[in-house]
Amino acid sequence: MANIKQQIKRNKTNEKRRLQNASFKSSVKTATKQVELLVAEGNKDKAVEALQFAYKKLDKALAKGIYHKNYVARHKSHLAQLVNSL
Numbered sequence: 001m002a003n004i005k006q007q008i009k010r011n012k013t014n015e016k017r018r019l020q021n022a023s024f025k026s027s028v029k030t031a032t033k034q035v036e037l038l039v040a041e042g043n044k045d046k047a048v049e050a051l052q053f054a055y056k057k058l059d060k061a062l063a064k065g066i067y068h069k070n071y072v073a074r075h076k077s078h079l080a081q082l083v084n085s086l
Contacts, residue, residue: 021066028067031057035079044086051083 002008031054038047055076062072 021064024061024064024066028054028057028061032075032079036082039082039086042086044083047083047086051079054079 002011031050035047035050035054038050058067058072058076061067062069
């Protein structure tokens with residue numbers, strides 16, 4: 001355990017950030033799974049709407065620094081290919 005006041009505060013903020021990042025990553029995964037599920041069902045209209053929402057989540061995660069730009073580009077490309085296959 002840290003004795004220095006600044007490090008104690010840093011540990012608190014790191015833990016808070018870790019929990020927020022984990023929560024956001026979970027919501028991104030849920031959004032991508034929703035797109036995949038709608039594509040599997042063959043529902044193109046709802047899949048396009050879900051794709052836009054997933055794009056929004058991925059872009060926000062990139063802006064927050066949660067994911068690397070190549071990770072985001074790879075996932076957006078994969079989801080677009082799925083929706084375009086309908």
